[in-house]
Amino acid sequence: MRIAHVTDVYLPRLGGVELQVRDLATRQATAGHTPFVITATPGGDPDTAIPAVRLGAPGVGPYRAIRDQDLCRVLREHRADAVHAHVSAFSPLAWSAARLAGVHGVPTVVSVHSMWHDVIPVMRWYARRRGAARWPVDWAAVSTAAAAAVREALDGTPVAVLPNGIDPAAWLAPPAPRDGVPTVVSVMRMVRRKRPRPLLRVLAALRHAHPGRFRAILVGDGPLLPRLRADVAAAGLAGQVRLTGALPRHDIRALLAAADLYVAPAHRESFGIAALEARCAGLPVVARRGSGVADFVEHGVDGWLVGSDAELISTVSGLLTAPGPLAEVARHNRAVVPRLHWDGVLAAAETRYAAAACLQEATRAPVVTA
Known part of the structure; x- marks a missing residue:
């Protein structure tokens, strides 16, 4: 045809x-x-x-x-x-x-x-x-x-x-060595509808509650990237939040293998291919309820679905305080292949x-x- x-x-x-x-x-x-x-x-x-x-x-x-x-x-x-x-x-x-x-x-x-x-x-x-x-x-x-x-x-x-x-096998790599500090990652185009600035505010609130107890890596390029870098510096987040700019797929794959949690902050996410890549890599995913991510993330099974930034903060904060559910979902995600292939x-x-x-x-x- x-x-x-x-x-x-x-x-x-x-x-x-x-x-x-x-x-x-x-x-x-x-x-x-x-x-x-x-x-x-x-x-x-x-x-x-x-x-x-x-x-x-x-x-x-x-x-x-x-x-x-x-x-x-x-x-x-x-x-x-x-x-x-x-x-x-x-x-x-x-x-x-x-x-x-x-x-x-x-x-x-x-x-x-x-x-x-x-x-x-x-x-x-x-x-x-x-x-x-x-x-x-x-x-x-x-x-x-x-x-x-x-x-x-x-x-x-x-x-x-x-x-x-997606090809799930292309994203599942052996877990990288950990140093005991959980890594939160998000991959997006740095534009308003992906909500990178609200995500920075979420991370600032989490740092206030959990100083030094996590690191965050935000991957992606876009018109908001210079402003985001200025926001990170102004908020004193430079030691805990890193903005990498655009990365090739193999570098993103390596980053996911070394991370502990993926966050998708956009509430108008039509599908969420970056979140699916993270799910295939074995990462638990926290995303907005009612977005396209809900088609492949079942609440409490593949990750968690939240209804607001406040709920996002409380969910991630709870996982940092008591990481048992995080490890359990990670084991599930590494063992069970998503149906979207x-x-x-x-x-x-x-x-x-x-x-x-x-x-x-x-x-x-x-x-x-x-």
Whole structure:
């Protein structure tokens, strides 16, 4: 099957959607399909194994105005058997591809990769204006929480869950030697919606209650990183909190092997791939209740789900005071493989493509009247 993955953002730009699209396409190619990427992101092709069609047009960053006829021409010339459109919120190319491919008879799946909860009125207005709920496409989102918001924005249209994928074995390493001081780690893009500054305030409160009894390492780059470094210095946290900037995957893997607890502070986390990587590495995870992380972290089993920053502080404080549950969950996480792995994701994607094909067949079927 020739699968066109349409995404406004793609490599060499780095982000969760970009890496997931590349990884999904790579594994589909290994499974015998012929995937390719259609994107508005400029730049050289970083992965020659997956062809990328880069549509140049005026715009800002990866977001560009692509004419319908140009997009239709690309889909026609590349003979796509299925279109997989990857949408966040503002994704003009992916939205256009979903609409055009669907109405022109190409089986189409739309995967939503972000949380729409805070923008439901805007997304509902946009979807109604475009008639999106009537498009003959199969709708999906990366988690149960994300799917609920998309379903509401689309006025009750069915929305399946098509999660992100991971290779659990790639993240499970032998535990590194410990020095008796627990290490708390978090990996994120340093942007407001990931909530790194509130996390620093949580860590400051924990340091006040547990001076010298833990260390924290925050990994990631982004526009807030300079401000965060200034916050760490101003709060006197430099000896206990380290900001590494961006790290390659093998360095993150080594860091997780030496850590004791992973914290995911974002309450609008659509999936939480970094938290899943930590879970696969055997780390207990503390995350926000109602986020996408709840699809793979069961409270009290794989980690703990909290409803506020105050509850986050009390939960981590309790684990630092009495670490027995922390060790118990770590043993469970190292022994039990999460169910979200690439074999399951590839099968789920195949199911969605089949459902999209059925929608097209139903659209083409003649209406029989008595």
